Amino acid sequence: MKKKRLLNLGLITGFLITILVFVGGYVTTGGGQGGEEGGGMSYIYIIIFLVLIFAVFYFVMIRPQRKKQKEHQQMAQELKRGDKVITIGGIHGIIESISEDSVVIKVESGTTMRMTKNSIAGVKQK
Numbered sequence: 001m002k003k004k005r006l007l008n009l010g011l012i013t014g015f016l017i018t019i020l021v022f023v024g025g026y027v028t029t030g031g032g033q034g035g036e037e038g039g040g041m042s043y044i045y046i047i048i049f050l051v052l053i054f055a056v057f058y059f060v061m062i063r064p065q066r067k068k069q070k071e072h073q074q075m076a077q078e079l080k081r082g083d084k085v086i087t088i089g090g091i092h093g094i095i096e097s098i099s100e101d102s103v104v105i106k107v108e109s110g111t112t113m114r115m116t117k118n119s120i121a122g123v124k125q126k
Helices: 002-026 040-077
Strands: 084-087 092-098 102-106 112-116 120-123
Touching: 002 040, 040 120, 084 102
Parallel strands: none
Antiparallel strands: 084 092, 084 120, 092 102, 102 112
16 A cells, blocks of 8 residues: 555656646747846746645645544553553553553453553554
8 A cells, every 4th residue: 555655646646747847848038138047937836746645645644644643542541451562562452551641551461461552553453
């Protein structure tokens, strides 16, 4: 999914650069007297291009990442004793106790481990 998203971002960026190059090359600048060049229109195209690039980055990268962070934060707040969880490191266990910023999980061998809430990747379906 990430590779497809990055490919789309690259294609959109390349398309926008191509449009900017062709449009910028065909825009007439200045009146042509005495070799003066206006250049005012090219600045407008550069500004529009930068705004479009930022919009693409926002909708393709920043916005989905913020959504993921919110979902993970909500999941960490909703943890309760007895939930089967998977840690970021791939350890499977059951929550034994919860404190404000950490949880104690019991793994299959009976060993308990204390971890921060943020290190819980997800809750397994029962």
